[in-house]
Amino acid sequence: MAKEMRVRFVITLSVLVLVVSMSEGLSHAQQQDNRTYGGLKPNEILIINDDKSVTVPINLRNGGYGSYTTFTLAPEGMLNDMDTTEILLKTDNGNSVNYRLEYGNRYKIFWSPSRNRWDLNLIIN
Secondary structure, rough: HHHHHHHHHHHHHHHHHEEEEEEEHHHHHHHHHHHOOOOOOOEEEEEEEEEOOOHHHHHHEEOOOOEEEEEEEEEOOEEEOOOOOOOEOOOOOOEEEEEEEEOOEEEEEEEEEEOOOOEEEEEEO
């Protein structure tokens, strides 16, 4: 009985060490991803222009209050912002598309051929 308890203890301890070492590896991978995009903090938003040749005009505002501020994103450019919760993308036909943004996320602006306009995707880490 005592030998059986020692075997169970060793197995339980081994599993615990394995789980802890795996979770440290995941944490390290997430840190590397954050550094890839400039060390994004939980209260920041990163917007990336995925196009290789076109500068994209974007309009940003915070909380649905006030007017939009216009920015341009160079080809493959990035904008890191702490005061934005909405983005407005104008379409070729004069309409616009509005998206709500969440802090701590990364977004990619890209040309959508099926919609014939600029569009926005959340980048999943």
